[in-house]
Amino acid sequence: DAGITQSPRHKVTETGTPVTLRCHQTENHRYMYWYRQDPGHGLRLIHYSYGVKDTDKGEVSDGYSVSRSKTEDFLLTLESATSSQTSVYFCAIRTRETEAFFGQGTRLTVV
Amino acid sequence: TQLLEQSPQFLSIQEGENLTVYCNSSSVFSSLQWYRQEPGEGPVLLVTVVTGGEVKKLKRLTFQFGDARKDSSLHITAAQPGDTGLYLCAGTNGQNFVFGPGTRLSVLP
Numbered sequence: 001d002a003g004i005t006q007s008p009r010h011k012v013t014e015t016g017t018p019v020t021l022r023c024h025q026t027e028n029h030r031y032m033y034w035y036r037q038d039p040g041h042g043l044r045l046i047h048y049s050y051g052v053k054d055t056d057k058g059e060v061s062d063g064y065s066v067s068r069s070k071t072e073d074f075l076l077t078l079e080s081a082t083s084s085q086t087s088v089y090f091c092a093i094r095t096r097e098t099e100a101f102f103g104q105g106t107r108l109t110v111v
Numbered sequence: 112t113q114l115l116e117q118s119p120q121f122l123s124i125q126e127g128e129n130l131t132v133y134c135n136s137s138s139v140f141s142s143l144q145w146y147r148q149e150p151g152e153g154p155v156l157l158v159t160v161v162t163g164g165e166v167k168k169l170k171r172l173t174f175q176f177g178d179a180r181k182d183s184s185l186h187i188t189a190a191q192p193g194d195t196g197l198y199l200c201a202g203t204n205g206q207n208f209v210f211g212p213g214t215r216l217s218v219l220p
Binding site: 031033035040041042043044045048050056058090092094097098099100101102103104105 | 141142144146151152153154155156159161199201203206207208209210211212213
């Protein structure tokens with residue numbers, strides 16, 4: 001079974017501070033995704049990666065950057081956190097052509 | 112931009128009742144998936160439908176893909192409290208998954 005670990009699981013940070021969320025997979029799946037989930041909006045794609053150092057923007061990428069220096073790790077960075085970035089963040093991997101496997105999420109609160 | 116709409120947004124029913132939730136789009140998708148998400152967890156895949164008109168059954172859950180591959184439905188027979196959760200549909204087309212906003216189902220004992 002595919003394994004994904006997101007860290008941290010919970011974080012409270014102050015407005016204007018940088019924050020990095022980590023997603024680690026135990027297999028070598030090519031595609032990795034970062035989503036945010038907010039009430040009434042479902043899951044919205046922030047950024048995705050299709051290989052080491054290969055990333056692209058999703059529909060809500062403003063204020064976020066990503067990096068993928070190794071196949072197993074996909075990092076999401078909020079350069080200067082804002083209250084509008086308070087959300088639950090999910091990492092996912094594409095285990096098959098038509099299947100996304102999700103991590104347990106990171107609850108981020110920006111105060 | 113491909114969008115998926117789901118209805119109803121919320122549904123509260125008694126144990127034993129039947130229900131259907133819907134997923135609609137103006138775009139054609141190569142496949143649609145249904146996920147269930149419980150509080151504090153990530154979504155978990157229930158099923159993928161690929162062929163227009165396809166019907167798949169998973170115990171008390173029946174999934175159907177529209178003939179034009181733009182819509183899908185999920186029917187639950189004799190709902191149980193364990194079916195409570197957020198049901199999300201998602202479409203794949205190319206590299207990404209597009210998710211609907213979800214239907215939040217509550218099954219009361």
